[in-house]
Amino acid sequence: MRDQAEKLRMKMLENQGSLGRSIAVVSGKGGVGKSNFTTNFAILLSNLGKKVVVLDMDIGMGNINILIGKNARYNLKDYLVGEVPLQDVILDGPNNLKYISGGSGLSSVVQWSPTMFESLISAFETLQKNFDYILFDMGAGATNWSLDLLTSIDEIIVISTTEPTSITDAYSMMKYIHLRDQTKKFYLVVNRAFTTEEGRETGFRLKNTMMKFLSKEINLLGSLPEDPLVRKAVIDQIPFSISYPDSSISKTLQAMVSSFVNYRVEEVYAPNQPNSFLKKLKNIFSKGRG
Incomplete structure (x- = not known):
């Protein structure tokens, strides 16, 4: 196993030049609209001319393809087990968006092998070279696997509602x-x-709590309104940013996307910085895993 880990370590190379931003969208509990946010956020990024890919990492319950009204012929599991090449699982979504479906069978890949790790890292390496933004739509809650992946990803967008349980x-x-x-x-x-x-009150409550107990500053992107058009868009399987572009929620999210794109990019992504995402992922997966 040590030899396999060393082989994986040696195979991972540092990328040079411009790299895509890796971003995870997470929530503490289900039912807060995380996947819907991810889908529409990604579409609006794509509308700005950005190359965007969404990875559905909700193991066993992936639903990005449902939200956009697509049938996914192949999913991430098919690539990881070597059944199809990476290009076959990168699927076309609306407005030039690309996505990779998690698929209901991904739960059978919980027992990772060194070959799967190699495939996963190789995929991420390729995606960072070819896309401006890589969005990971994570499953609700925390597992050892998801926390390992989140430790590697550059930035985290946390979704909460105003309900006390969701805030907690x-x-x-x-x-x-x-x-x-x-x-x-x-x-x-x-x-x-x-x-x-x-x-606004919910955002500042969480911001102040993080600072008080963890001395950690977080960035408030803002809030999205409760809107019945969201439910209608889900039923119609057409993202609300496409079906209702002039709605209040679409305009609010568009402003949020613009803020995120321009948010301290020069500080976070200096051109000479090492590829921290793949470097961290490599280190995690080479510590006796498999």
């Missing part, structure tokens, strides 16, 4: 990640707020 779970999720990597950059989105004030 969002804080717990950030705490788990922070305890593993205190340099991790967090962005907070409050979803399904009934008023602007309610969304």
Whole structure:
């Protein structure tokens, strides 16, 4: 096993030049609109002319393809077990968006082998070279596997609602990640707020709690309103940013996307910085895993 880990370590090369931003979208609990946010956030990034790919990492319950009304012929598991090449699992979504479906069978790949690790890292390496943004739509909650991956990813967008249980779970999720990597950059989105004030108060509550108990600064991206058009868009399987581009929620999310794109890019992604995402991932997967 040590020889296999060393082989994996040696095979991973540092990329040079411009690399895509790796971003995980997480929530402490399910039902907060995480996948819907990820899908529409990615579409609006793509509308800005960015090359965007979404990886559905909700193991066993992936639903990105459902939200965009697509049938995924192949999924991430098919690539990891060597059945199809990477290009066959990178599927076309709306508005030039690309996505990789998690698939209901991904849960059978929990027992990772060194070959799967190699395939996974090779895929991420390729995606970083070919896309401006790589969005990981993570499953709700925290597992050892998801925390390992989140430790490697550059930035984290945390989704919470205004409900007390959602706020508590969002804080717990950030705490788990922070305890593993205190340099991790967090962005907070409050979803399904009934008023602007309610969304703002929830955001500042979480921001202040993180600072008080963990001495950790987080970035508030803002809040999205509760909107019945979202439910209609889900039923129609057409993302609301496409079917209702002039709605309040679409315009609010568009402003949020613009803020995120321009948010301290020069500080986070200096051109001479090493490829921290793949480097961290390599280190994690080479510590006796498999």
